[in-house]
Amino acid sequence: MESNGISESKIVTGDYGYVLQDVPHLKDYIPDLPTYSNPLQDNPAYSVVKQYFVHVDDSVPQKIVVHKDSPRGIHFRRAGPRQKIYFEPDEVRACIVTCGGLCPGLNTVIREIVYSLYHMYGVTRVLGIDGGYRGFYARNTIPLTPKVVNDIHKRGGTILGTSRGGHDTSKIVHSIQDRGINQVYIIGGDGTQKGASVIFEEIRRRGLKVVVAGIPKTIDNDIPVIDKSFGFDTAVEEAQRAINAAHVEAESIENGIGLVKLMGRYSGFIAMYATLASRDVDCCLIPESPFYLEGKGGLFEYIEKQLKENGHMVIVLAEGAGQELLSASMQSMNHQDASGNKLLQDVGLWISQSIKDHFSRQKKMTINLKYIDPTYMIRAVPSNASDNVYCTLLAQSVVHGAMAGYTGFTSGLVNGRQTYIPFYRITEKQHQVVITDRMWARLLSSTNQPSFISQKEGSEDGEENNISGEMKNEEPATPCWGDENCADVVTENGGASSV
Numbered sequence: 001m002e003s004n005g006i007s008e009s010k011i012v013t014g015d016y017g018y019v020l021q022d023v024p025h026l027k028d029y030i031p032d033l034p035t036y037s038n039p040l041q042d043n044p045a046y047s048v049v050k051q052y053f054v055h056v057d058d059s060v061p062q063k064i065v066v067h068k069d070s071p072r073g074i075h076f077r078r079a080g081p082r083q084k085i086y087f088e089p090d091e092v093r094a095c096i097v098t099c100g101g102l103c104p105g106l107n108t109v110i111r112e113i114v115y116s117l118y119h120m121y122g123v124t125r126v127l128g129i130d131g132g133y134r135g136f137y138a139r140n141t142i143p144l145t146p147k148v149v150n151d152i153h154k155r156g157g158t159i160l161g162t163s164r165g166g167h168d169t170s171k172i173v174h175s176i177q178d179r180g181i182n183q184v185y186i187i188g189g190d191g192t193q194k195g196a197s198v199i200f201e202e203i204r205r206r207g208l209k210v211v212v213a214g215i216p217k218t219i220d221n222d223i224p225v226i227d228k229s230f231g232f233d234t235a236v237e238e239a240q241r242a243i244n245a246a247h248v249e250a251e252s253i254e255n256g257i258g259l260v261k262l263m264g265r266y267s268g269f270i271a272m273y274a275t276l277a278s279r280d281v282d283c284c285l286i287p288e289s290p291f292y293l294e295g296k297g298g299l300f301e302y303i304e305k306q307l308k309e310n311g312h313m314v315i316v317l318a319e320g321a322g323q324e325l326l327s328a329s330m331q332s333m334n335h336q337d338a339s340g341n342k343l344l345q346d347v348g349l350w351i352s353q354s355i356k357d358h359f360s361r362q363k364k365m366t367i368n369l370k371y372i373d374p375t376y377m378i379r380a381v382p383s384n385a386s387d388n389v390y391c392t393l394l395a396q397s398v399v400h401g402a403m404a405g406y407t408g409f410t411s412g413l414v415n416g417r418q419t420y421i422p423f424y425r426i427t428e429k430q431h432q433v434v435i436t437d438r439m440w441a442r443l444l445s446s447t448n449q450p451s452f453i454s455q456k457e458g459s460e461d462g463e464e465n466n467i468s469g470e471m472k473n474e475e476p477a478t479p480c481w482g483d484e485n486c487a488d489v490v491t492e493n494g495g496a497s498s499v
């Protein structure tokens with residue numbers, strides 16, 4: 001195997017097209033670091049486990065569906081405890097920060113990082129940074145002990161608080177140095193991981209023995225490479241309550257339409273999975289699938305048909321869907337939040353009004369539309385049971401990686417295995433639904449809605465339908481839930497733009 005030695009793109013190659021996209025390590029820039037035995041070897045809970053430590057060469061393939069002659073392809077370092085660690089427990093001063101929007105499971109991840117540090121490694125100094133990145137230099141810290149975090153997984157939100165904007169790399173690294181912190185755990189989405197990446201670069205430039213480790217958080221499931229983000233299952237489950245309510249309302253009245261808006265700024269995963277789970281939804285609109293209202297094959301025509309046939313219908317709408325239609329019909333507002341993310345106009349209100357206007361003015365048809373916007377309710381709940389387990393594994397993995405001296409990485413699930421992924425793979429692209437793949441076809445066949453793409457446009461002119469070259473690929477770059485329903489694309493502003 002060969003390594004090119006550059007830690008931001010540390011590539012190791014092997015036989016038959018094997019490629020390891022490795023993560024940086026403290027020893028890449030600090031020579032002669034002492035190592036210590038992993039205290040887990042004396043932990044009674046783990047003494048029964050054969051081969052508890054991960055083999056130094058273990059890696060996980062990014063692509064699991066292969067052909068007979070396929071090269072072995074890209075791999076990531078397998079997460080887990082190592083025999084040798086690069087910190088003495090007494091020496092560790094860890095901190096945890098949560099940034100960006102809320103997501104179910106944040107408190108569980110915080111709890112489990114604290115528990116893993118205390119109970120697996122005997123680390124007793126863990127600080128919570130108050131209120132996101134700016135908390136490093138503008139707010140107080142919160143001492144975190146198993147007692148303090150014991151019950152927090154039962155609560156939604158983050159006990160540490162969060163924020164957008166306020167990322168000042170130099171001030172943050174000064175604060176890390178001043179406080180003597182040597183393990184930084186950063187929980188956040190695409191914007192946060194970009195921030196973590198520049199913090200890591202600055203720490204490496206200063207030659208500090210400080211690990212920077214990310215845990216991916218996104219309610220929208222828009223982070224590439226990983227199978228799915230924690231809290232996503234919970235969000236889909238919680239969305240069912242709003243969809244059920246919309247269905248009950250719509251069914252109970254003549255020409256009833258229940259319209260539910262769900263989160264999803266650039267990626268419609270919540271809407272797609274909530275629709276597939278529900279089976280009561282007649283139409284799902286997502287940012288990746290442009291639609292139109294008027295004329296043949298349009299939304300109004302479909303609504304009319306559904307009302308005539310069934311007397312009611314349910315529409316699920318991701319908040320980022322149809323933004324181009326809104327901009328065309330209203331004065332375009334190019335507002336951004338403190339992190340540089342585009343602030344969306346309320347497509348739910350706009351589409352409700354458009355549907356009402358169309359049927360009352362043009363069709364002289366009475367419709368009863370109920371608009372439900374449960375967006376914040378869905379992300380403010382505590383994580384469900386399966387997300388709690390997922391958060392626990394993520395937290396344990398990230399702590400094992402940090403104690404083993406890996407840095408500049410995000411912990412993530414790839415093909416059902418915990419891995420360490422270099423920051424650049426997490427931040428370079430955004431994960432989106434592929435509307436030319438099977439999962440979207442499954443949705444279309446479940447709802448029977450129009451695809452809003454004519455055969456000709458779909459096959460010959462994908463760009464006009466906002467289908468990027470990569471999204472048109474038969475084989476998406478990153479597998480997830482069966483390999484076929486997702487892609488990683490660079491959006492107009494790369495997700496969150498620089499601050």
Ligand SMILES: Nc1ncnc2c1ncn2[C@@H]1O[C@H](COP(=O)(O)OP(=O)(O)O)[C@@H](O)[C@H]1O
Pocket residue numbers: 099100101132133134163164165166167188189190191192193194195196198217218338339341496497498499
């Ligand atoms: N390109 C970037 N470089 C450095 N920091 C960034 C960048 N983009 C976002 N951030 C910081 O990351 C934090 C969270 O970003 P945000 O986009 O709000 O949420 P998320 O991480 O969930 O996508 C904010 O404090 C923001 O300032």
Ligand SMILES: O=P(O)(O)OC[C@H]1O[C@](O)(COP(=O)(O)O)[C@@H](O)[C@@H]1O
Pocket residue numbers: 099100101102189190217218219220263264265319337379
């Ligand atoms: O009102 P806020 O807090 O800015 O959050 C709204 C946005 O947060 C999101 O949940 C995504 O947030 P993140 O990028 O932080 O994951 C979007 O779906 C939504 O547009």
Ligand SMILES: [Mg+2]
Pocket residue numbers: 100189190191495496
């Ligand atoms: Mg984001």
